[in-house]
Amino acid sequence: xxxxxxxxxxxxxxxxxxxxxxxxxxxxxxxxxxxxxxxxxxxxxxxxxxxxxxxxxxxxxxxxxxxxxxxxxxxxxxxxxxxxxxxxxxxxxxxxxxxxxxxxxxxxxxxxxxxxxxxxxxxxxxxxxxxxxxxxxxxxxxxxxxxxxxxxxxxxxxxxxxxxxxxxxxxxxxxxxxxxxxxxxxxxxxxxxxxxxxxxxxxxxxxxxxxxxxxxxxxxxxxxxxxxxxxxxxxxxxxxxxxxxxxxxxxxxxxxxxxxxxxxxxxxxxxxxxxxxxxxxxxxxxxxxxxxxxxxxxxxxxxxxxxxxxxxxxxxxxxxxxxxxxxxxxxxxxxxxxxxxxxxxxxxxxxxxxxxxxxxxxxxxxxxxxxxxxxxxxxxxxxxxxxxxxxxxxxxxxxxxxxxxxxxxxxxxxxxxxxxxxxxxxxxxxxxxxxxxxxxxxxxxxxxxxxxxxxxxxxxxxxxxxxxxxxxxxxxxxxxxxxxxxxxxxxxxxxxxxxxxxxxxxxxxxxxxxxxxxxxxxxxxxxxxxxxxxxxxxxxxxxxxxxxxxxxxxxxxxxxxxxxxxxxxxxxxxxxxxxxxxxxxxxxxxxxxxxxxxxxxxxxxxxxxxxxxxxxxxxxxxxxxxxxxxxxxxxxxxxxxxxxxxxxxxxxxxxxxxxxxxxxxxxxxxxxxxx
Amino acid sequence: xxxxxxxxxxxxxxxxxxxxxxxxxxxxxxxxxxxxxxxxxxxxxxxxxxxxxxxxxxxxxxxxxxxxxxxxxxxxxxxxxxxxxxxxxxxxxxxxxxxxxxxxxxxxxxxxxx
Numbered sequence: 124x125x126x127x128x129x130x131x132x133x134x135x136x137x138x139x140x141x142x143x144x145x146x147x148x149x150x151x152x153x154x155x156x157x158x159x160x161x162x163x164x165x166x167x168x169x170x171x172x173x174x175x176x177x178x179x180x181x182x183x184x185x186x187x188x189x190x191x192x193x194x195x196x197x198x199x200x201x202x203x204x205x206x207x208x209x210x211x212x213x214x215x216x217x218x219x220x221x222x223x224x225x226x227x228x229x230x231x232x233x234x235x236x237x238x239x240x241x242x243x244x245x246x247x248x249x250x251x252x253x254x255x256x257x258x259x260x261x262x263x264x265x266x267x268x269x270x271x272x273x274x275x276x277x278x279x280x281x282x283x284x285x286x287x288x289x290x291x292x293x294x295x296x297x298x299x300x301x302x303x304x305x306x307x308x309x310x311x312x313x314x315x316x317x318x319x320x321x322x323x324x325x326x327x328x329x330x331x332x333x334x335x336x337x338x339x340x341x342x343x344x345x346x347x348x349x350x351x352x353x354x355x356x357x358x359x360x361x362x363x364x365x366x367x368x369x370x371x372x373x374x375x376x377x378x379x380x381x382x383x384x385x386x387x388x389x390x391x392x393x394x395x396x397x398x399x400x401x402x403x404x405x406x407x408x409x410x411x412x413x414x415x416x417x418x419x420x421x422x423x424x425x426x427x428x429x430x431x432x433x434x435x436x437x438x439x440x441x442x443x444x445x446x447x448x449x450x451x452x453x454x455x456x457x458x459x460x461x462x463x464x465x466x467x468x469x470x471x472x473x474x475x476x477x478x479x480x481x482x483x484x485x486x487x488x489x490x491x492x493x494x495x496x497x498x499x500x501x502x503x504x505x506x507x508x509x510x511x512x513x514x515x516x517x518x519x520x521x522x523x524x525x526x527x528x529x530x531x532x533x534x535x536x537x538x539x540x541x542x543x544x545x546x547x548x549x550x551x552x553x554x555x556x557x558x559x560x561x562x563x564x565x566x567x568x569x570x571x572x573x574x575x576x577x578x579x580x581x582x583x584x585x586x587x588x589x590x591x592x593x594x595x596x597x598x599x600x601x602x603x604x605x606x607x608x609x610x611x612x613x614x615x616x617x618x619x620x621x622x623x624x625x626x627x628x629x630x631x632x633x634x635x636x637x638x639x640x641x642x643x644x645x646x647x648x649x650x651x652x653x654x655x656x657x658x659x660x661x662x663x664x665x666x667x668x669x670x671x672x673x674x675x676x677x678x679x680x681x682x683x684x685x686x687x688x689x690x691x692x693x694x695x696x697x698x699x700x701x702x703x704x705x706x707x708x709x710x711x712x713x714x715x716x717x718x719x720x721x722x723x724x725x726x727x728x729x730x731x732x733x734x735x736x737x738x739x740x741x742x743x744x745x746x747x748x749x750x751x752x753x754x755x756x757x758x759x760x761x762x763x764x765x766x767x768x769x770x771x772x773x774x775x776x777x778x779x780x781x782x783x784x785x786x787x788x789x790x791x792x793x794x795x796x797x798x
Numbered sequence: 799x800x801x802x803x804x805x806x807x808x809x810x811x812x813x814x815x816x817x818x819x820x821x822x823x824x825x826x827x828x829x830x831x832x833x834x835x836x837x838x839x840x841x842x843x844x845x846x847x848x849x850x851x852x853x854x855x856x857x858x859x860x861x862x863x864x865x866x867x868x869x870x871x872x873x874x875x876x877x878x879x880x881x882x883x884x885x886x887x888x889x890x891x892x893x894x895x896x897x898x899x900x901x902x903x904x905x906x907x908x909x910x911x912x
Contacts, residue, residue, distance in 0.1 A: 612854070614854035614855055614857065614858045615821055615853075615854060615855045615858065616821060616854075616855075617821075658862040659824075659828065659855070659858040659859060659861070659862045660858055661854075661857075661858055661861055661890075663854075663889075663890060681891075682889065682890040682891045682892075683889075684889060685889065702891070702894075703889075703890075703891045704890070704891030704892075704894055704895065705857075705861070705890045705891055705892075707861075708861045708864065708890070708891065708892065708895060709864070709865065709895060710865060711865050711869075712865070717891055717894050717895070718891075736854070736886075736889075748882070788853075
C-alpha cells in the first residue's frame with residue numbers, strides 16, 4: 124500500500140500535469156485556429172484535462188483537509204481565508220503585471236491573456252475545492268447516518284457532473300440545468316447543518332464571521348472575474364459552461380452566506396452556551412477535588428463558588444454542622460446579613476419552621492436579596508447543612524438552576540464521601556498491619572521450648588481464636604530438683620487479653636526464681652495482678668512445682684480449669700478438685716483462705732494434662748460443649764501413647780468434635796507424662 | 799444473644815438475664831448493674847434462670863462488684879444457675895465470694911435477712 128503522503132504527492136503532480144496539459148492544449152488550439160492551420164486538435168483533450176485537473180485537486184484537498192483533523196473550526200476557516208488570499212494575490216498580481224504593458228500589443232496578445240486566464244482557472248478551482256472540503260468537515264460535524272447519506276449523494280453527483288463537461292454538454296442544456304438545479308437544492312439542504320456554530324464562544328463567532336465575510340468577498344471577485352468578465356476570444360475552456368465549477372461556486376456561496384447569518388443570529392446566545400460549558404467544567408472541578416486529598420472545606424468552597432457562578436448568584440453561603448463541628452463559608456454577604464435572611468425566610472409566607480434542610484426557591488419582599496435558593500447537603504444520608512444562593516432580582520432562580528445546584532451538591536458530597544471511605548480503608552489497613560505485629564509479639568511471649576528432664580516427657584500446644592490470644596504457659600527450672608510449670612488464661616479475649624497476658628508473664632518470671640511454695644506464689648501473684656488489672660479483668664492460673672528428686676508435684680489452682688490426671692497405679696483418670704479462686708477477683712481481702720495447695724507423688728506412667736477452658740468449652744454446631752467428661756474419656760483412651768501423641772490425639776478429637784464450628788476461644792494444652 | 803430486663807419488687811431490684819453473656823454483651827450486663835447501684839438500690843437479685851452461657855468477660859462483671867458492694871454494705875444474690883453455668887462459677891472460685899442461691903425464695907430470704 125502506498126502511504127497517504129505519497130498518494131497526496133502523486134495526486135498533486137497529477138493536478139499540476141493536468142493543468143499544464145490543459146493550458147498547452149488550449150494554446151495550441153488557439154494557435155491553430157488563429158493561423159487557420161489544418162491541424163485538427165479536438166477540444167476533447169482540453170475538456171479531459173480540465174476534468175482530470177478537477178478530480179485530482181478534489182482528491183488532493185481531500186487528503187490535505189484530513190491532515191488538519193485535529194484543528195478547530197477557526198483554524199479551518201482560517202485555511203479557507205489564506206487559500207483565498209493567495210488565490211486573489213496571484214490573480215490580482217497577474218492583472219497588475221499585465222496592466223504594466225497597457226497599450227502594448229503584449230497586453231492584448233490572446234496567448235498571454237489565455238495563459239492568465241488558465242492561471243485564474245487553477246487558483247479558482249483550488250480555492251473552491253479546498254473550501255468545499257473544509258465546509259464538508261463543518262457540515263458533517265456530529266453527523267448522523269441520514270446526513271452522511273445525503274452528503275454522499277451530493278458529493279457523488281457533484282463528481283459525476285464532470286462528465287457533463289467531458290461529453291461537452293453546455294450548461295444551458297436542459298439536462299445540465301437539471302443536474303445543476305439538483306445540486307443547488309442539495310447545497311441549500313446541507314447548508315442547514317451548522318452544529319459547529321454552537322460550540323464557538325462569542326469571540327470565536329466574531330472571528331468566524333470576519334473570516335467568512337472575507338472569503339465571501341473573494342468569491343464575489345472570482346465570480347466576476349471568471350463567470351462574468353471573460354474575454355471570450357482568448358478562451359477555449361470556459362468555466363461558466365462547466366456545471367461542476369458553477370455548482371461548487373453555488374455550494375460554497377450558499378454555505379458562506381448561511382454560516383454568516385447563523386453566526387450573526389447566534390451571537391446573542393453565545394453567553395448561554397458558554398455558561399453551560401462553564402457548568403460542565405466546574406462539575407469536573409468538583410469531581411477532581413477528590414484526587415487531590417483536599418479537606419472537606421476545600422470541596423465545599425469549590426461547591427459554593429461553582430454554584431454561585433453557575434446560576435450567576437449575587438451572594439451565597441454554605442453551612443455545615445457535622446460531628447459537633449460547624450463550617451460556614453460565605454461570599455459577598457456578612458454573617459449578620461445571613462441571620463437577617465434566615466429570619467426573613469422564617470417569617471415569610473412560607474411559614475413552616477424547618478425551612479432549611481429542604482430544596483426550595485423562595486421569594487423575599489424585604490431586604491437586598493429578593494430571590495433565595497436553598498439546597499440541602501446530605502452526607503452519608505444525614506442532613507449536614509445547606510447551600511443557600513441569593514439574587515437581588517425577584518424570581519431570579521428557576522427549577523433548572525435548582526437541579527444544577529443539586530447535581531453539584533451531590534457531586535461534592537460524593538467527593539467527600541469517597542475521600543472519607545478512602546481514609547477509613549487506609550486506617551483499616553494500618554490496623555491490620557498493627558495487628559500482624561501484635562500477633563508476632565503475642566506469639567513470641569510463649570516459650571520456644573519447654574524445660575525438659577529425663578523424668579518426664581512434656582509437650583504443649585496453643586492456638587489463639589483471634590490474631591492475638593490471652594493464654595499463657597511456661598516452664599522454669601528453679602534448681603536441680605525443682606521445675607516450675609504454669610498455665611494461665613486471661614479473662615476476655617483478643618487484644619486486651621493479650622496485653623494482660625504479657626503482664627502475667629512478667630509476674631511469673633519475677634516471682635518464679637524465688638522458689639516460693641506454690642501457695643505463696645499465687646498469693647503474691649494475686650497481690651500484684653490485683654493492683655495492675657482493670658476491675659473487670661482476672662486471670663486463672665495453675666502453678667506446679669515438679670520435684671524430680673522426690674517424684675512429687677505440688678500445685679495450686681487459682682480458679683483455673685481443674686488438672687486432669689491419670690494414675691498408673693490405680694489405672695484411672697480424674698480431676699483434682701482443689702479449692703481455688705481466680706487472680707484479681709479478691710483484691711483487698713486476704714486471698715489465702717480461698718486457695719488450697721495439693722501435693723501428690725507421681726509414678727512412672729502417670730499423666731498430667733493441663734489446659735485452658737477453650738478446650739472444654741469448644742462447641743460443636745449443635746451447641747454442645749466438649750466438656751470435662753469427653754476430655755477425661757480421651758485421656759483414658761490415649762493413656763498408653765507418648766505425651767506428644769496424647770496431645771495430638773486430644774486436639775484431633777476436639778477439632779473433630781467442633782466440626783465446622785470456628786474457634787470461639789483461645790485454647791492451650793500441656794501434657795506431661797512421667798517416666 | 800443477651801436480653802436483660804429489670805424490675806423492682808418489695809424493695810428488691812431484680813435483674814433478669816436471659817441468653818448468653820459473651821465479651822460484647824458483658825458490657826450491657828455491667829451497665830445494668832452499675833445503673834441499679836447508681837439509683838441507690840441496695841438489694842440486687844440476679845435471676846439467671848435463663849442464662850445459658852457465660853464467658854470469662856461475663857464472670858469478670860460479677861467479680862468486679864464483689865468487693866465494692868461488700869464495702870458499701872450492699873447485697874447482691876445470684877440464683878437459678880444451670881449446673882453447667884454454676885460449674886464455670888465454681889471453677890473460677892466465684893461461689894466462694896458471691897452469694898449464689900438455687901431458688902428465688904432462698905435468694906429473697908438472703909436479701910431480707912437483717
